Amino acid sequence: MARDLPIGNGNVLVNFDTHYNLRDMYFPYVGQENQALDHLSHFGVWTAEDFFWIDNPELKREAGYLNESLVTNVKCMHDRLGLGLLIRDGVDVQEDVFVRKVVVENRRNEERTVKLYFHLDLHLYGNGVGDTVYYDPELKSLVFYKGHRYLSLSCSAGGGKEAGVSSFAIGQKEMNHLQGTWKDAEDGKLGRHPIAQGSVDGTIELELRIPGSGTAEAWFWIVFGKNAADIQRVEKEVRKVHPHTLLQRTYNHWLQWLAxxxxxxxxxxxxxxxxxxxxxxxxxxxxxxxxxxxxxxxxxxxxxxxxxxxxxxxxxxxxxxxxxxxxxxxxxxxxxxxxxxxxxxxxxxxxxxxxxxxxxxxxxxxxxxxxxxxxxxxxxxxxxxxxxxxxxxxxxxxxxxxxxxxxxxxxxxxxxxxxxxxxxxxxxxxxxxxxxxxxxxxxxxxxxxxxxxxxxxxxxxxxxxxxxxxxxxxxxxxxxxxxxxxxxxxxxxxxxxxxxxxxxxxxxxxxxxxxxxxxxxxxxxxxxxxxxxxxxxxxxxxxxxxxxxxxxxxxxxxxxxxxxxxxxxxxxxxxxxxxxxxxxxxxxxxxxxxxxxxxxxxxxxxxxxxxxxxxxxxxxxxxxxxxxxxxxxxxxxxxxxxxxxxxxxxxxxxxxxxxxxxxxxxxxxxxxxxxxx
Missing domain, CATH: 1.50.10.10 (Glycosyltransferase)
Structure with a gap:
């Protein structure tokens, strides 16, 4: 399947497929060590009425870039569920961080609970042998590592609220008929197993309360590093300045670069x-x-x-x-x-x-x-x-x-x-x-x-x-x-x-x-x-x-x-x-x-x-x-x-x-x- 919407900063390159699934994550070189190795990482939405993944054919998508930049601008509409999504992704130009902003629009009059799920299926160093993923209680994030490759997956609701997942799932896949923790998300409840090793994946949940005919904002980010200290330092910086700052400076950078x-x-x-x-x-x-x-x-x-x-x-x-x-x-x-x-x-x-x-x-x-x-x-x-x-x-x-x-x-x-x-x-x-x-x-x-x-x-x-x-x-x-x-x-x-x-x-x-x-x-x-x-x-x-x-x-x-x-x-x-x-x-x-x-x-x-x-x-x-x-x-x-x-x-x-x-x-x-x- 063709790759679409590449975004990067010269150290990190992220590719999506034409269904807007995250497929490739290169680090620390562009083109060398695909930490995702073409395995699909899912993004999903749960409501009391139904659940859907971002590639669901019922979801209408218009995928492109935000003006003249390497920041995506993806508009999604699920008519039956009365939900709209505006998603923007970028790779920060100063730190090795992938940032995703999600604005969820409730097209119904009553207040609703919506849960967003971000799943990562990684193969660190380009293979799925000997990876570890665990829940970090201080970061309130998932941390994936093997050798000198570390990635953290984090989230936060909008309005300056403290970062942290509302739930998570960690497990094994590609063995014993296990498909991965993304299947755990489809009923709106994650297992919260704290650690897994081998061929592993992880999913985080962010719960939002959205007023009738209103919107709510959510942020997700992935930090790339070569050791735990890298992850801790950058996570601290993202939370201090807010991920919006990273996405905005990235957008501004590409406008200036083209000029x-x-x-x-x-x-x-x-x-x-x-x-x-x-x-x-x-x-x-x-x-x-x-x-x-x-x-x-x-x-x-x-x-x-x-x-x-x-x-x-x-x-x-x-x-x-x-x-x-x-x-x-x-x-x-x-x-x-x-x-x-x-x-x-x-x-x-x-x-x-x-x-x-x-x-x-x-x-x-x-x-x-x-x-x-x-x-x-x-x-x-x-x-x-x-x-x-x-x-x-x-x-x-x-x-x-x-x-x-x-x-x-x-x-x-x-x-x-x-x-x-x-x-x-x-x-x-x-x-x-x-x-x-x-x-x-x-x-x-x-x-x-x-x-x-x-x-x-x-x-x-x-x-x-x-x-x-x-x-x-x-x-x-x-x-x-x-x-x-x-x-x-x-x-x-x-x-x-x-x-x-x-x-x-x-x-x-x-x-x-x-x-x-x-x-x-x-x-x-x-x-x-x-x-x-x-x-x-x-x-x-x-x-x-x-x-x-x-x-x-x-x-x-x-x-x-x-x-x-x-x-x-x-x-x-x-x-x-x-x-x-x-x-x-x-x-x-x-x-x-x-x-x-x-x-x-x-x-x-x-x-x-x-x-x-x-x-x-x-x-x-x-x-x-x-x-x-x-x-x-x-x-x-x-x-x-x-x-x-x-x-x-x-x-x-x-x-x-x-x-x-x-x-x-x-x-x-x-x-x-x-x-x-």
């Missing part, structure tokens, strides 16, 4: 501007405070392959960082490059992917080839794009004078590796493609290596390292000439996706499969978007990869097997991906000759918005017949690509309007060039 974006969003329609801001917030929620930008934190994907997307892929991170840098979030993106500098191997390349703590992530790239000889288990574009994005980072942040350590310990080893990792023709040696499926020489990788080497040459120029500047620029030119010679098909009159080495014939053989990633030939600056060979390539991509259903959108490549739902590849070459559709929008923007030419790109921007969840969340891909989200949701790359395309759209609008009025644009906006600019 740092340097683009003139008044040039956009309000709904597009709002979606742009929402995408920035989703990217931030999936970024760890120590620099790892996580691809996706939807633990539901584990059912597919027993692994997740909760890793830092250097390529994804580089492209996402570029969008953030163009917005002006340089302090945040600086941490990403420090992360990469620490992860760089002694040989000068970056590995497949990394855990949020900086350790190597899981991988399926082998260290030997089909003949049993050593090969590097890498995607070379990941190394190249980090160097390219780093150049833009320092250029946009105006921090080149501070870049010496980055040059010495990241740029030079990576550029030396890319310069040596070439064959006699000038093509990069084989590595895995960006889709992580094929080992060969790929147009996307070739374009990124060209861009990375030019970036290294630019750094060398700045630091007066003249010999290296000439060398790296020469190496980049060799890559470009080789790409034009060997990766352009005269018979097809377009570029090819890849070259694969044939050991029997001892030569490269071209892969003519159309692939949306071939857009990189212009976006990374290998050739201008106006080049006729680029135009022919992009025209073929649009004609052959557009989904011929009412859903539309661009697939990755012809006969894409990943989450494939039909073999009718003439109509559905693959599922529509947001990034692929937006890449084509980038091309339309790059080739637009006037403002009227931007209309087709805006159509694709709006296509993206129309296939998001109601909250504005973008998945990786959508079902080609229903438009429902598929694979992980949200995908950070999807949101960052939306941000980048809108940035390029705005830059082109400003350019055309300045030209129309006969003015030269001398603003900082000129620095916000496309990746290939």
């Amino acid at each position: 740092m974006d340097r683009h003139d969003l008044k040039l956009l329609e309000p709904d597009v501007a709002l979606f742009y801001k929402r995408s920035l917030l989703i990217v931030r929620a999936n970024t760890d405070n120590r620099g790892a930008i996580i691809a996706a934190n939807d633990s539901d994907i584990m059912k597919f392959n027993k692994d997740t997307y909760s890793y830092m892929w250097p390529r994804d991170g580089a492209l996402i960082t570029h969008a953030l840098d163009r917005s002006g979030y340089h302090a945040l993106t600086k941490r990403f490059f420090q992360f990469c500098k620490k992860g760089l191997t002694s040989e000068g390349y970056l590995l497949h992917k990394y855990n949020p703590d900086g350790s190597p992530g899981s991988s399926w790239h082998p260290w030997i080839d089909v003949r049993g000889e050593k090969q590097l288990p890498i995607q070379e574009d990941e190394t190249a794009l980090v160097i390219y994005a780093l150049w833009h980072h320092h250029k946009l942040a105006r921090t080149l004078d501070e870049a010496r350590d980055d040059y010495d310990h990241l740029v030079l080893p990576a550029a030396d590796f890319m310069s040596k990792y070439q064959d006699a023709s000038g093509l990069p040696l084989p590595s895995y493609d960006l889709w992580e499926e094929r080992y060969g020489v790929h147009l996307f990788t070739v374009a990124s290596v060209y861009a990375g080497l030019l970036a290294a040459a630019n750094f060398a120029d700045y630091f007066q390292d003249k010999a290296r500047a000439v060398y790296y620029r020469d190496q980049a030119e060799k890559v470009k000439l080789a790409a034009e010679k060997y990766m352009y098909s005269e018979s097809e009159k377009r570029f090819v996706r890849s070259l694969y080495w044939n050991y029997d014939k001892m030569t490269y053989e071209p892969d003519l499969t159309l692939d949306a990633s071939m857009y990189a030939v212009f976006d990374f600056g290998l050739l201008p978007a106006s080049d006729s060979r680029v135009a022919a390539t992009m025209k073929a991509i649009r004609e052959k990869l557009w989904i011929q259903t009412t859903v539309g959108g661009l697939g990755r490549y012809s006969n894409d097997y990943y989450h494939q739902v039909t073999k009718d590849i003439s109509r559905v070459p693959g599922n529509p991906w947001f990034i692929c559709t937006l890449w084509y929008a980038e091309y339309l923007i790059a080739t637009a000759a006037g403002e009227q030419d931007l209309a087709p790109a805006m159509e694709l921007i709006r296509w993206t918005m129309s296939h998001a969840l109601p909250s504005g969340i973008l998945a990786e891909q959508v079902h080609p017949f229903t438009g429902e989200p598929m694979s992980v949701s949200p995908l950070t790359w999807s949101h960052a690509t939306f941000v980048k395309v809108v940035q390029e759209y705005l830059a082109k609008v400003k350019l055309f309007r300045h030209q129309k009025h006969g003015r030269e644009d001398q603003s900082d906006e000129k620095l916000l060039e496309p990746m290939g600019g």
Whole structure:
């Protein structure tokens, strides 16, 4: 089930599913150690007439965010029981605390007793072995712990009343046919067992008296810590200042954070501007405070392959960082490059992917080839794009004078590796493609290596390292000439996706499969978007990869097997991906000759918005017949690509309007060039 409404502070990330059940709780890293492990934590309501959980189909829900923030705004209505709920959730920006405000509306004339139940099903350190939960009589809360992971679950009625549960239940689950303490809540009476260990869960109750046609306010919070002292300290602080203070400062923080974006969003329609801001917030929620930008934190994907997307892929991170840098979030993106500098191997390349703590992530790239000889288990574009994005980072942040350590310990080893990792023709040696499926020489990788080497040459120029500047620029030119010679098909009159080495014939053989990633030939600056060979390539991509259903959108490549739902590849070459559709929008923007030419790109921007969840969340891909989200949701790359395309759209609008009025644009906006600019 798709994840929705992510909220976080860079240490804690909380995800809900599309039924507004709490599903994922990451701590102490965004994307590492899911303390909930996709197990459903319930929220329920008891009245004398009936009981319901928050995902009950009889309950009408409108789920979204409070204005331009990472604070949820969920409106619920139960007509039969005459109850309304307004729920707001946030993760505090100063302390590691999840806060929930609940306003219960009594739509009947008589006073009523309503009980709210908050249940937690935790798997500390990502497993359910050896957990403990107990009732703390001083805090009047439940405390969960194992090793150096502690969580407390607390509540308070509104009006400044003392914190404390009205009742609780603690027990075991996932053994002896036990479902969990949430079942105990359905009759409105909890067992109050004081402690349990093993595979455990806990539920707290908060009883409210609500006047006829009136409202009552309730607060719940979860404190995250590494020891009991952490819990005690933060619990004391929350009770001292009241949880409302935490939620308010969190809301204010995100408004101020968005105000740092340097683009003139008044040039956009309000709904597009709002979606742009929402995408920035989703990217931030999936970024760890120590620099790892996580691809996706939807633990539901584990059912597919027993692994997740909760890793830092250097390529994804580089492209996402570029969008953030163009917005002006340089302090945040600086941490990403420090992360990469620490992860760089002694040989000068970056590995497949990394855990949020900086350790190597899981991988399926082998260290030997089909003949049993050593090969590097890498995607070379990941190394190249980090160097390219780093150049833009320092250029946009105006921090080149501070870049010496980055040059010495990241740029030079990576550029030396890319310069040596070439064959006699000038093509990069084989590595895995960006889709992580094929080992060969790929147009996307070739374009990124060209861009990375030019970036290294630019750094060398700045630091007066003249010999290296000439060398790296020469190496980049060799890559470009080789790409034009060997990766352009005269018979097809377009570029090819890849070259694969044939050991029997001892030569490269071209892969003519159309692939949306071939857009990189212009976006990374290998050739201008106006080049006729680029135009022919992009025209073929649009004609052959557009989904011929009412859903539309661009697939990755012809006969894409990943989450494939039909073999009718003439109509559905693959599922529509947001990034692929937006890449084509980038091309339309790059080739637009006037403002009227931007209309087709805006159509694709709006296509993206129309296939998001109601909250504005973008998945990786959508079902080609229903438009429902598929694979992980949200995908950070999807949101960052939306941000980048809108940035390029705005830059082109400003350019055309300045030209129309006969003015030269001398603003900082000129620095916000496309990746290939």
